[in-house]
Amino acid sequence: MVAEQTQVPEPSASSEPLLRVRDLTKIYESPGQRIVACEDVSFDVYPGEVLGIVGESGSGKSTVLQCLFQDVEATSGQAFLRSFEDGERSIFDADRRERRELRTHQMAMVYQNPRMGLNLMVTAGGNIAERLLAADWRRVDEIRDKASDYLSRTEVPVDRMDDFPAFFSGGMQQRVQIAKALANNPELVLLDELTTGLDVSVQAGVLDLVRDIQRIYGMTAVIVSHDLGVIRLLADRTLVMKDGHVVESGLTDQILEDPQHEYTQLLVNCVTN
Numbered sequence: 001m002v003a004e005q006t007q008v009p010e011p012s013a014s015s016e017p018l019l020r021v022r023d024l025t026k027i028y029e030s031p032g033q034r035i036v037a038c039e040d041v042s043f044d045v046y047p048g049e050v051l052g053i054v055g056e057s058g059s060g061k062s063t064v065l066q067c068l069f070q071d072v073e074a075t076s077g078q079a080f081l082r083s084f085e086d087g088e089r090s091i092f093d094a095d096r097r098e099r100r101e102l103r104t105h106q107m108a109m110v111y112q113n114p115r116m117g118l119n120l121m122v123t124a125g126g127n128i129a130e131r132l133l134a135a136d137w138r139r140v141d142e143i144r145d146k147a148s149d150y151l152s153r154t155e156v157p158v159d160r161m162d163d164f165p166a167f168f169s170g171g172m173q174q175r176v177q178i179a180k181a182l183a184n185n186p187e188l189v190l191l192d193e194l195t196t197g198l199d200v201s202v203q204a205g206v207l208d209l210v211r212d213i214q215r216i217y218g219m220t221a222v223i224v225s226h227d228l229g230v231i232r233l234l235a236d237r238t239l240v241m242k243d244g245h246v247v248e249s250g251l252t253d254q255i256l257e258d259p260q261h262e263y264t265q266l267l268v269n270c271v272t273n
Contacts, residue, residue: 026063039245047218050223051238051239053225053241079091100134108131124163129144153179210234228256
């Protein structure tokens, strides 16, 4: 039986949430087997805020992002994304055209494995061009200028714009993937374990990059990680997940300095001891 969630008041905000998620559930069923990946997950994300989701492998945190980006179909629940132009739109009820528009205009995903977010047989600049073309950019000179600009912002040498990511290091691939995700200024960015598998020095560079981008451009993001250090560095508020359920939520500093749920206490103690 999953313990009752410890509720912490949401921060006051003058704006409406950019993202509202209610009772998100994903269940995998096959003959003789029923796996609950996540169940009854609810939260809001406000413009300019970074929400962290933390938990051990198998806690359901990545499934939440996969459902929101519609890589995986949710079993039940609702999710709504507020557009600055069109008002609030349902993510899960979107038709094929609306789904494409959400994924190419309003949302972006940075995957744990950059090879999932990149076409390795297209140049670094070409990867960014693919996203811009999907978002209805048409002028070749503007697309190339934009690709150059965002590769530079993510500290990818511009002279490597015409090189293939297949020959880049893991850290460099991750930077190209971040540049691709941000190139058309999406309203919401989903970041899934973006430092896993990277060397410690490369991890630090990627995290500093994301933190700087968020601070300068006011990026709204949901970041998933099993690493409390990543969550402490980047997230304003945090959800703690265990066995597919949210067991604690609140301001990141409160969660990490004074955890209320026994599972959160265990996570924090494993880091500090």
